[in-house]
Amino acid sequence: KNQVEQSPQSLIILEGKNCTLQCNYTVSPFSNLRWYKQDTGRGPVSLTIMTFSENTKSNGRYTATLDADTKQSSLHITASQLSDSASYICVVRNSGGSNYKLTFGKGTLLTVNP
């Protein structure tokens, strides 16, 4: 069964600190993995997408990594800001062609305190 597990469920850090969020998946065959940021009460916004051949991709202070062998991805946030407080959702797509499926993780709720 295709599953996406995210950890931790929630995280509280101080402004300026770094943090790493984890995403483990069992989706097969794998096509790509997206990280979304969802502010409270708003729609998710894509941060980055990782395809099979990519190991690392950065978007400003956000760096995503992918290990397709161990089926793990991480999202590293550097020098956190108050505006980073949000839920971060990992979404994995299988390579089913027109019968593809997206599997969503439940998200990690990040709180950045001053």
Next chain:
Amino acid sequence: DSGVTQTPKHLITATGQRVTLRCSPRSGDLSVYWYQQSLDQGLQFLIQYYNGEERAKGNILERFSAQQFPDLHSELNLSSLELGDSALYFCASSVGLAGGPYNEQFFGPGTRLTVL
């Protein structure tokens, strides 16, 4: 602003009632997706339409139905509402069918439904 619009922003109704949520996709996007997000659940995919035709179904209840019109806007109809249907309902749109690297889904601001 993602370019996807949803109305209404908030909806409060009673059990047993029927409501319609509306979504206008980004200009040029042919695919529309509907999601439900409850307090303790992640995003749950409900249904997808592409250029007016249903293309994929997720965990959508029989009491729920959707359609996409010729102008590509979509409506999600929820009937015989129950307390457990209270949730945020998101619409997303994308250019094509598949969730590939060049077919990102853009999410709307959501409709918060409260069933009393």
